[in-house]
Amino acid sequence: MLRRKFNKLIASSAIPLIVSDMIDMSSSKDGLTILFQGDSITDAGRDRSRYYANHAGGLGDGYVGQIATDLLGQNHDKNLKIYNRGISGHKVYQLADRWEEDCMQLKPDILSILIGVNDFWHMLNGHYDGTAEIYDRDFRALIDRTLRELPDLELIIAEPFCVAGGSAVGSERWVREFPAYQELSKKIAEDYGAAFIPLQSIFEEALQKSDVSYWCPDGVHPSMAGSYIMAEAWLSVLAPMISK
């Protein structure tokens, strides 16, 4: 489906382009709807009363706003519709609770999901009884349900991450137990043929250049610079997707 909607991919390895420069999309009468789903990292302070497509305040101050600005600024003739429906604190089952309005009714062509940090964190701090198995089961059920109604959907799954040294991720249990959730997100992406964004390694690579306070002060919520590297990674994943 996306092959019909995107047709041109400009790439060069001669100089270090940011990946968004390599994305170009063909004209489409139908347009293309992109939906971002997740928790506070996706939400990023968006004004939830601005739920219309392509509204700057409604898309938030995080990676979604950055991606949307790039895509809209570079593709005036593509009738893109970009929505953010991340809600702070949410776990997979809470996405499911609001999936009718916040996914099905929007009929996305591309659905990007970043979820899982709260499925672990809220269990850790005693506010949730979930386990990695429940995360896996709920996440797969959500995707099954989505694909039944939207079989042509292109799916992007972003890995939940925690950045070492952040003020909120000091417990040793993050190191011992959180990787199980991350591996499940990757396995789910593989099983459903979704594009996968390996955010954990992206932040670990960034830590070689500057410390956690620059990229993600509490280890969970990215700074502006952290949002930039997330957006860069997301846009890089869009490119191979569209040549499927």
Add this chain to the structure above:
Amino acid sequence: MLRRKFNKLIASSAIPLIVSDMIDMSSSKDGLTILFQGDSITDAGRDRSRYYANHAGGLGDGYVGQIATDLLGQNHDKNLKIYNRGISGHKVYQLADRWEEDCMQLKPDILSILIGVNDFWHMLNGHYDGTAEIYDRDFRALIDRTLRELPDLELIIAEPFCVAGGSAVGSERWVREFPAYQELSKKIAEDYGAAFIPLQSIFEEALQKSDVSYWCPDGVHPSMAGSYIMAEAWLSVLAPMISK
């Protein structure tokens, strides 16, 4: 001064880069402070309680947030400090009223000012007694005052603009009288050796590609796509500035 702080400019005309890719800055122990000043276009819904440098919510959803994300994402080792102090509705004299806290105390290395649309618009709708002459006088006085305390300042002046066809700029007086303000902003930039961003022609060029509703629905406040082309232009102005 900036030559000491920036030292590398990567440019290539071989493929259509966005300009931000061409900007690279040398390490600086001092860091570099960039201040954006103006009205609602600069303000862009920023959370004014987040007045610290580099805070996503505090930088707003407009061109400033976009520029900051690019600069911070691409220059982790430069100790950049980026502030937005635009306030919706403001005219030049209102910048002057708050200049001590909102410019002098921040000691910017680079000051970017986009002001003037309200100096005309509020006169037009009967809420202000100003004229183009007052705009000119107040603007020059503000810059003189700034340069007395900050003689090494690099100044960027962005042209106030109105996009034809927008819902708020229907009066024929915009066509007849607003260009005087725009010409003054350009003349002031020339007289002070400031970099100038010709936003009017940038939006007019964009109108060749898509209509006003895509770039700037009311003719005054840019959409996300409009913010993108503003940010692109601003970043392109940074490059020649730094080779002075």
